[in-house]
Amino acid sequence: MRDSTEMNTDIFSDILKVAEARSLVTGGFTAGGRWAIRFPAPTTIKFFAIVQGQCYVMIDDEPEALHFATGDVGLLSAQRGFVLASHTDVEPLDAMSLFSGGGKKSTQLGDGSDFRQIGGHVLLDPVFGPVLREMLPSWIQIHAASPQATTIRWLLQQLVAEQADGQPGAQLASAQLAQLLFIQVLRVHMQKADALPAGWLRAMCDRRIAPAMSMLHGDPAHNWRLEELASACAMSRTTFALRFRTSVGCAPLTYLQEWRMHLGKQALRKKTTSVAEIAQTLGYASASAFSNAFRRVTGMSPKTWREAGGYDSDRQTLPASASVNV
Template sequence: MDPLEDVLALVGATSHMSAAFAAGGRWAVRFDPPAGAKFNSVRRGGCLLWVDGMPDPVNLVEGDCFLLTSPLAFTLASDPGIPPEPAGPLFAEAAGGVARAGVGDDVFLIGGAFSFTERGRALLLDALPPVIHVPAATPEAATVRWAMGEIDDELRAAPPGGTLVAEHLALVMLVRILRLHLARAAGAGWPAALADPVLAPALRAMHARPAHPWTVAELARVAAVSRSTLAARFKEVVGRGPLEYLTGWRIELAADRIRRGDDTLSGIARAVGYGSDSALSVAFKRTTGLSPSAYQRAARDARARQWSEST
C-alpha cells in the first residue's frame, strides 16, 4: 500500500478555486489564516510572500507555486515596508473573477484552497512545513506548472464544467507538490519517513496490513535493519516509535469508519487490529480525547451544521 495515498484518502481533500489576483505599482495585501491549506501560482510578474512566524520572506517569480499548510496569516507585497490592506474587501469586490490591488496588473496570481476532514490537519498538514515553495526553475516542478496552466485556461475560457475540471486539477497539483516535498526529503514526520530507505519499507508494511500484530522485530526484518536501528530512526524522523505510529494510524482508520457509521464498533475493532471494542475504546479516547460514541455524535453534529449552513 502507498501511505501517501492512504492518508490523502482519509483526509478527504477537496479543492476550492478563489478569485484570481492582479496587482501593480507598490502594493501589499494581508490575508487571514487559511482554514485548510492555501495555494497560489504566479502566472505573471513577481512579489514577496511573508508568513507570520517565519523570519524571512519568500521571493516569488513568474512560474512559482506555493502551498501554505499552517493556519498562519500571510502577506503578499511588491516591496518591503508597505502597510498592507486586508484581502477580504478586495476579494469581496472582485470584478470579473479578479481581485485587484495597487495600480495596474504587473502581477497576476491564481489560486484557491484545500479543505480536509476534521482530523486532516493533525494527520497531514501538521506533518508538513508551513510553506512549500515550488520554484519555477526546478525541473521537477514542470508537472505542477502544467496543472496550474490548465487551471488558468479552464478559468479564463469558462467552458461548461470548467470550474469542476479546475478543482480536480488542483487536487492533482496537491499530490505533485507533496511528491516534490517528499523528494526533497526535508523536515521530519511521516512524510519525511516515506523518503527514508530504512523507514519506508516498514511504513508500507504497516499500511498494507494495519490489523496485523506487528512487533518491532518483525518490522525491523521488513526494513532489513536491527530493532534498535529501526526504533531509533523512527524516533528521530517521525518523532515516535514504530508501534506508536501504528497505533495512531489504526485510530485514524477507526475514526474514518466511525464517522461513516458503516460498521459496529466490534467490527471496526477487528478491522484495525484490536481484539475487542473495549480495547479500541480505550486507545481511541487516549488518542482523540473522545470515546467512539462521543466522536460519532460530534461528527454527526458537524455534518448537520455544514448542511444547515449550505442551505
C-alpha cells in the first residue's frame, strides 16, 4: 500500500484552483448620521468589511438584523438583496443610483464622519464555481473580537492603506489582499466543523478521514480500493465508509469519480490536450473508458462538452449590476 504520509495534499488549494476563485475590491463608502443603503441580490459572492464605526445588516429572508462593528467582515454567497444601515428604521437609498455613473467606486452619506466600509466580490468559474459556492452558507460573519481574526484585522489594515495611498500596483495588491482575506474568512468558518453541511469543506475538518482525502486528491489516477483508504484512516471498511459518507455526502469511490470529472473538464478546456491523454492522466484504461464515464456524469461526450464551450471563453466576469460597492 502507498504511504499516505507522503501525500501531503492541500485539498483546500485544490478546490480554490478548480473553482478559479478570484477576489477583487470594488470600493466602499463613508457615512455620518442616520443612513441606510439597499443593495441588489448579488450574482457573485460578495464580501464587505467595516473599517470604522458600526452598522446593521438586514438580509432578505433573514428574521433578524445582524450587528457589525469595526473590523468585522461579512461574506454573502446567497443571491439575496440586503441593506446596510446605521439604524434599522431608516428608509434605505438605492445603491444602484448612489454608485452608478463614471465608474464611481465610492460615495459619502452625510458628513461621512461616523462610518467607513470597503467591499468587493469573489468571482468563480461558471462551470466549476459551484464546487465551492454550494458548500458555503448564505452568509458568514467574522467578528473582529474573535481570537482567530488577528490575520483578518491585519489584512483589512493593509487593504485600507492600499486604497488610500494610491501607490503603483495598488490595484493588483488590493486584489491579492482580498484573495487572502477570502481564504482567511473560510479558514475561520471551517473551525465550526460541526455546523458545516456534508461536503468537502466539512471533510477537510474531519481529521479521521483526512488521510483518505489526501490520498484521493494526491493521486486521483490511482485505482484506490476501499480497503486501502480505510486502512490509512485506521478504520474498518464499514466504519470508514459510514464516516466518509457522513462527512462528504457520498461514498469514497463516488467522490473519486466526481473529482476525476472535475479535473477532466478542466483539462478539456486546453484544446491541444487529447482525450486519450486526459484519460491516461486520470487513471482510465483508455479514451473510450474515460468517455463512457464522462458521458454518464455529464450526459455528453468529452468532445461535445469541449465544443459546447466548456473552456476559458465562459469565464465568469463581473456584471454591471455587480459593480455596486459592498
